[in-house]
Amino acid sequence: MQTIIRNIWNEPIWSLLKTARNEVFVVEQGLDTCVVADDYDQTCTHIIYTHSEKVIASCRVRIENTIAFIERVSVLKEYRQQSLSKGILNEALTFIEKTNVQTVAIVAQSRLISMYEKYGFTPVDDHFMIFGASHIKMTKSINN
Template sequence: MRIQVKSFSELSVEELYALLQLRSDIFVVEQQCIYLDLDGSDSRAVHVLGYEGTELVAYTRIFRAGDNMELASIGRVAVQKNYRGQGKGVEIMKASLEAIASEFKEKDVAISAQTYLIEFYEGLGFKKIGDIYLEDDIPHIKMIRTPD
């Protein structure tokens, strides 16, 4: 998978459309969750895009500490349905962690994880913090990765 890391202003119209379409396909249609994806945070985020050829198949957005959560954070983790089970989620997360380290010079990272993905994130070194809560009627838990 070819990774690109771009600020909001660096995204082309086509790239922006593709990432919004991927997020909508997964978080609105597939998960049947009506929520406001266009939350005003994309302009503050750095976007991590994973391509197979010219097709966007994986995506995250990352934030500096204080821009979205107290720590640097990763959100909107998305892998196109027909590319799941191929390690793309691990690849895009590792690329996101590397981008946080290189772009923001941060080590500690927080996420708001959907609870069905706890084991996936634990495999990447994240640990559960606190209690389960509902975010857009989907169970989530805060998780933090603090490298030794």
Template sequence: MALDLRTVTNEQERQDAFTVRKEVFINEQNVSVEDEHDEYDETATHIVGYIDGEPLMAARLRFVGEYGKFERICVAKSHRGQSLGKQVIEYMEMVTRDGGYQKAKLNAQTHAEGFYKSLGYETVSEEFMDAGIPHVTMIKVL
């Protein structure tokens, strides 16, 4: 099962990333369309991952202050537990370093906090609500 992770360069890839985000965040987690798609979608770097041509993971990267800010990270339910999320994070870290940044920051849903800790992220905030879902802010020096 070869994972084809790429930085979005055309409208089809962008729509594929949005399709995965819609499935995970809007349909599965009941996040509102207004919360899921914001003004940053126009300027952020989008990442999409395919297996056998099917889009199954997506993420968004923005550069904010001294951080690469990792957002909207998701893997289709049918493909969780296969270390695809880890591969997405490693890819985002590479893109961040290539952009000249040495730190990554993300707001993790609390159920995924252990996953990010296993990848070297450190929790730096109290729990807070975002789109009705508990989150914590986590950072990592790359």
């Protein structure tokens, strides 16, 4: 397994990332296709695990002022139960701790609240619908 941590916009792996996101979010979960890619992808840092020349797990980190957003966390179904989401989140948090942000935010699918609570995230808003699924904003403070 290879780990990639950088902006991958306009690289060949960008197409592989979109394919993996489509598989997880659109095909498997039935979410809107707009979740596959948006304008933020051009400037985000992407954290990607690859295996056999395909993206098997990923997320992106978007920084705005003193807040870092962890977004689009996904693991291909056949690679779950291997702690890859744990690895991806730890990679993201390690990357963020090297910046000057004070808060990390994640807009989590409501069904995953307990997973993110294990990383110190707490819900800060009510549930809302986006991309066709219930989500909730969660945050945690970072001590750099």
